[in-house]
Amino acid sequence: MKQSALDIDVEFRNVVKTFGTITAVDKVNFQIPKGSFYSFLGPSGCGKTSSLRLIGGFEQPDSGEILIAGESVAYIPPYQRHVNMVFQHYALFPHMDVASNVGYGLRQQRPRISPDEISKQVKDALALVRLSGYEKRRSWELSGGQQQRVALARALVNKPTVLLLDEPLAALDRKLRKDMQVELKTLQREVGITFVFVTHDQEEALSMSDRIAVMRDGKIVQEGSPTDLYRQPLDRYVAGFIGQSNFISGEVVEAGDQVKIKTQRAVILQAPKSKVAKTLAVGDKAVVAIRPERINLRNQNEAGSDGFAGKVAQITFLGDQTEYHVETEQVGRLLVRMNSGYAGYASGDPVIVYWNQDAGLALLDD
Amino acid sequence: MVNNTTHRKKSIRTWLPTALLLAPASLWYLFLLIAPLVIVAVFSFGARAPEGGYAPAFTLEQYLKLPTRSTPFVNTLWLASLGTVSCILIAYPLAYYLATRASAKAKSILVALIIVPFWTSFLIRTYAWVTILSSRGIPAILASLGIVHDLVLLNTPFAITLGIVYNYLPLMTFPLYVSLERLDKRLLEASKDLGANRLATFFQITLPLSASGLITGSMLVFILLMGEYLIPALLGGGKIFFVGNALVDLFLQSRNWPFGSAVAMALNFIMIIIISVYLWLTSRLGGESREEVSLF
Known part of the structure; x- marks a missing residue:
């Protein structure tokens, strides 16, 4: 995975950031490929927002060293970085209409851009989102989704090297969030700008990202493509954070590529080791x-030798899918x-739960 | 019919508490503001009785004499403007520091320091400055140090401005502080993110969004200064005549009540113009900032 410096838009080299006694970012290293949709995923306080603010220059x-487009940005203030941010609550300027908000970045540029050129670019940016x-609207006249788009246009109009989100x-309702996920991804492909996205929502990260860095306590636990992270999680934390998982804990009795684990109930389970x-x-x-x-589930009277007997304790109907909570001995x-x-x-039905040996994954417990 | 009586009962039930709640304040304003104002208005069209006071008449004579008293009006407008601008220049950095940079502890100490002088009466505070600025005060200290000789501070426009800033600064500081405190700091980050440096951010974001506090503070200071009497009398030595001083003179010394009333009416008229400008400015701010502290 060796890449030349030119293909990397943002790079952290052993970056440390502390606030008082809290280490928000702890010797973090990563490289964000040019033109990719890169997400930091983790619970609140894991250091993902601090990492973003470090790229933006707010911290x-x-x-350690931070490089943007191959150059160190130490002590370069936010207003001199070719990076723009879409803030969590949009931070639209309340005393300006939509067009003035979107044109704000262009008006700061020196040498000055002509007002005609600015209004043309603002128009294009608004068309893009x-x-x-909506040029003459005020921010409080817009819905959450529309404010979101204005914030996007305001950042994208400056054609930044990297867009931080x-x-x-987070502030949008579920339906709108789903639509915006698709739209953001489409927009990113269209403009070809590197997007760095921060979220605590694994579904959001999985659906949009080219690469995801899962963070915990100021460190990147695992970095990879959504499918890598889903199929080959590094440890129990990542497996639990990306998608849902059942965990059966025990002790390793036979190591190797196929691991045998003895559970507390003295059941021996076999599963392949996570490749990473x-x-x-x-x-x-x-x-x-x-x-x-x-x-899988089957009736207790159906044929089959493997599996464990249990009872359906609870049923959650999700529409196309149904979730069964099965209590096994x-x-x-x-x-x-x-x-x-x-x-x-039905609830209370006796069933057998079974799975293929390669469906599970043996992971280090934490 | 039945409906009508119940309706009437209901309307009394809502009408009576409203009347009771508003009665004390209404009576207060009626007898102590509206009635005197009407009397002053009537007097202003009257004539001076030979021994002083008011003689019934209907003449515009008093108003036609107003230009002879233009100096106090000019002085008042000039010093009220100067005082307001001085207060802005000193209060804005202070309010900005309090709202954005001060720690919680520094904030409470500074706010206390701003308020504490007001535990002493206005008259005593201003009188204290007479002693400080008189020839035995600061000028004497400077002379004994051999820095400046024959410095005159008291009875100068400088002394009046100093008195104004000293007494009116909190009225400017607090509205400014409130509007700066409410300013969303993320907007400043957004501005910097979009390429504006500190100075550009200040003029494009901070200043416009604190305009409501600035206007409110300016109005509080300016309107009260228009009626100021004590500061020019004590620190200006009566040399610089304000409208307030002119009024006291006309009513108490020369006992020319009708002319004094005309001067008072003229002052009211100027105030109404200024307040109209204020209301127009605040309505133009619009939107979210409209909800902010307003004077009226």
Whole structure:
């Protein structure tokens, strides 16, 4: 994965940022490829917003180096960086109409841009976010989604090297958020600018990103494409944060590419090791992680030798899919997600849960 | 019919508490503001009785004499403007510091320091400055240090301006502080993010968004200064005549009540113009800033 410096838009080298006694960003390293949609994902306080503000220049690192388009940006103030930000609550200027908001960045440029040229570029930017004709509106006359678009246009009109987005969809309702996810991704492809996106919503990150950095306590735990992170999580934290997983914990009794784990109930489970994880040693505390959609159910009287007997404890109907919470004697409570077409189990039904050996993943417990 | 009586009962039920709630203030204003104002208005069209006071008449004579008293009006407008601008120049940095940079502790100490002088009466505070500025005060200290000799501070426009700023600064500081405090700091970051440096951000974001506080503070100071009497009398030594001083003179010394009334009416008229400008300015601010502290 060696890339030349020219293909990298943002790079952190051992960046540290502390606030008082809290280390918000702890020796972080990453490279964001040019033209990619890159997300920082993690719970609040994991350092994702601090990383974004470091790129924007609103914070200075205590140590380490930040490079934008291959050049160190130490002590370069925000107004001299070719980086623009879409703020969490949009931060539109309340005393200006939409056109003045969008044209603000252009009006700061020296040598001056002619007013005609500015209004032309503002018009194009508003067309890009599908807000043509809204030039004279005031920000408080707009819906949340429209304010969001104005904030996007205001940033994009400056043609930044990197666009930073700080949880821009958090304030929108679910339906609108879904639409904006698609729209943001489309927009990013269209303009070809590197997007750096911060979110705590794994679904958002998975659906839009080319690459995701999962953060925890100021560190990047794992970085990769959405499919890599979903299929080959590094540890229990990533597996639990990206998508849903069932975890059956135990102790490693046989290491290797196929790991055997002995659970508290003395059941031996076999699962492949995550390709990116460190090797597990005999005696390590580990978990078998299984995605709910990889587990199957069958009636207890149906043929089959593998699996564990249990009882359906709870059913959640999701429309196209149905979730069954199955209480088993040997491996505890498991979440099983099946297409609703297969349905037919009722609460209290005795069932057998089973899965292919390669459906699980052996991960280090934490 | 039945509907009508219940309706009437209801209207009394809502009407009576409203009347009771408003009665004390209404009576107060009626007898102590409206009635005197009417009397002054009537007097202003009258004539001076030979022994002083008011003699019934209907003449515009008093108003036609107004230009002879233009000096106090010019002085008042000039010093009220100077005082307001001085207050802005000193209060804005202070309010800005309080709202954006001061720690919670520094903030409470500074706010207390601004308020504490007001525990003493206005008259005593202003009188204290007479002593400080008189020839035995600061000029004497400077002379004994051999820096400046024969410095005159008291009874100068400088002394009046100093008295104005000293007494009126909080009226400017607090509205400014409130509007700057309410200013969303993310807007400043957004401005810098879009390429505006500190100075450009100040003039394009901070100043326009604190305009409501600036206008409110200016009006509070300016309107009160238009009626100021004590500061020019004590610190200006009566040399610089304000409208307030002219009024006291006309009513108490020369006992020319009708002319004094005409001067008072002229002052009211100027005030109404200024307040109209204020209302027009605040209505132009529009939108979110319209909800902010307003004088009226």
